[in-house]
Amino acid sequence: METLVWVVHIIAALGTIGLVLMQHGKGADMGAAFGSGASGSLFGSSGSANFLSRATAVFATIFFLTSLTLTYFSSHRNKTTGLMESHSVMQPAVPADAAKQVVPVVPAPAGVDGSKSGEIPK
Structure with a gap:
């Protein structure tokens, strides 16, 4: 269904472009007064503008x-995940009991010489 709408959309766009380019502008009336009248036109003198x-x-x-x-x-299309979310290789497997485990947080030790070179500056 969407492909059919796309085809009709493109045909309508090209048709609109072609018809706009075929029409005479407002300045074309002055040129018609000097010999290039509508006597030889396909639709007659006023029929082409109307058509x-x-x-x-x-x-x-x-x-x-x-x-x-x-x-x-487009707005009602199924939401798909990106490439990174769709591959299970990128997502680590988490065991079911991992949520119950509590991991203690230990601060980083100071440097060997007693300085604070191992700490992250603020």
Whole structure:
């Protein structure tokens, strides 16, 4: 299901890009006045602007909806552990009775010559 949404999403993105590039900008009206009129266009004088703007709106809506759907799929995906957490070699085996054992903490001994070189400075 997610793969189908990805395919529709990419097609909608490419369609939107293509339709936006095919449309004339607002400055194209001045160029049409000097001989490059819409008489030879495929959709007539005003049909192309209407068709292209509606098709762009449809593709943009599809792109928006597939974006929301992919976000939903991403947020409800099973949480997987990383590579380090998934390997049991990296995690030491702890015996069941290890939690009951109490290990006393012994401070580090001072240096041989009586100095405190063995201690960690603060």
